[in-house]
Amino acid sequence: ENLLCSMTEFLNAFSPFSIHILRCCFILEEDRAPAPFTVTVTPCDVPIEWSILLYKTSTNFLGKAAPGDDDTHEVTKSQKIPKLVSMIFNYKGNSVETFVGMSSYSSLYMLEFLSIERDTHITVYLATDTASEHLYPELPIDPRIDVISIGHATVVLAWKHSPSVLQHKENIQYCLLINEKHNYKSLCAAETAIRSPHAKSPPALALSFSPYLVDHQQVMILSNSELSIINKVNSGEVRQICMGTKNIYTVTNLRPSIQYYFDVFVVNILTNASAAYTGTFARTLEEPKPKVIELKDGKVIHLILDVKKQKFYSLQYQARHKKIQFTFQSCSGQVWVQIARNGKVVASENIADFRQFSLKGKLLDMYLVQLRSTERTNSSVKVQVSSHFHKPLFPLLPESLKIKSFSKLRTCSSVTIAWLGTQEQSKYCVYKKMIKEDQVWMEVRNTDRCSGPKSRDKSEKLLCKYFYDINLRRAVTTQTIKGLEAGTLYLFDVYLTGPSGIPVRYHSKVVKTRKKC
CATH class of the missing domain: 2.60.40.10 (Immunoglobulins)
Structure with a gap:
């Protein structure tokens, strides 16, 4: 059905800012038998107030044009003014709401939308053929998102299938939104928050297959049925992942000890209409603090740097002399080494073979050595700290160990x-x-x-x-x-x-x- 809309502006007595009211009217067909119709409204940003008003009219007033007027939708002064008005629905908030009513003869319906906080935008959909239309995907009886497991950098999520997925699998997909700020009640609200304030609104939703991407977005095709978009916004990084009709997903590459918010949207990819599951949140586990190994003067230790177990290995040494020497021999792979004295970094380097650091400080200075493999596989390294320069454990080496x-x-x-x-x-x-x-x-x-x-x-x-x-x-x-x-x-x-x-x-x-x- 077509909607006739107009904007009205008036001054709020309690605020220096003007308030906008958007009014839309529609008239159901005269020859229709009484039948259900629906109006679905999605606030895309701030909470709004919206109402449906029913105008009872005579049979002469059905939105027809006055004599000589070609526009059948324009309401002119020559037409009869409605006599009876009643409010049949009213809502305040930022949730997606749907009104279901029965059409009646000789009736004009008026939709009024009011936003007090600031300028905003909404989506409105009127449907009269509710039996055959499947614009908005259905949610299951239990629309919650379940957190199956939580790791240091991963969270496994699962949700019950939408009935629309089972009936129209080829046109429906799930999209997941991950951010560190809060949950979103609609896909429209999520996209509004993500979009750059200087970017023009794309004609299609970014979480579905929109080709209209802006500068702060990066797209990664993860597989034939999976699309990921990373958005850089003021509140941090927002990730969007569309994964087809899978209803269990492992979110990876998260940071330890961070609370993430997860929203799942079921999207009709033909129309971009969507429904939101009840969002959830989870805090990733803290990264285990690496065990600090005490170094003894003159003793060589051999470490296997297992990349799967931990990222960093820490060694500690308290100086008994002013001058000390650290020796590192990379046994396999390449190793990143960082030496800090009393919390201040004094050396940092990637080592592929053999390296010695001669340092001068004060008695009882505390040295912390951090080691990390720069390879995807495990590396190994020998480490020695010594204050006895006249008794070196490792041999004197040439400038190059190449043959x-x-x-x-x-x-x-x-x-x-x-x-x-x-x-x-x-x-x-x-x-x-x-x-x-x-x-x-x-x-x-x-x-x-x-x-x-x-x-x-x-x-x-x-x-x-x-x-x-x-x-x-x-x-x-x-x-x-x-x-x-x-x-x-x-x-x-x-x-x-x-x-x-x-x-x-x-x-x-x-x-x-x-x-x-």
């Missing part, structure tokens, strides 16, 4: 490699291993850089040698390995062992002998 090979000195049966040494007399042992083309990445990736020569098969050992040089520019040695097979890949490793007996492994080097000579 170099010389292409010009490569033959079908031999290769020549070189590596840097130090100013300290140390032992260097060379190992080789024959590998295949498809094993290169795994061999290099899964190398345990903290494992010593004892972990290698005796057949892989080639030789051990001692050398050093006071002049670091000359502290380099070369080694030619003979007796190799032509066109074959070899993995070479060098182990440096200092006076303390702790070995340090150079970066593995893969070299292929020439196929033809």
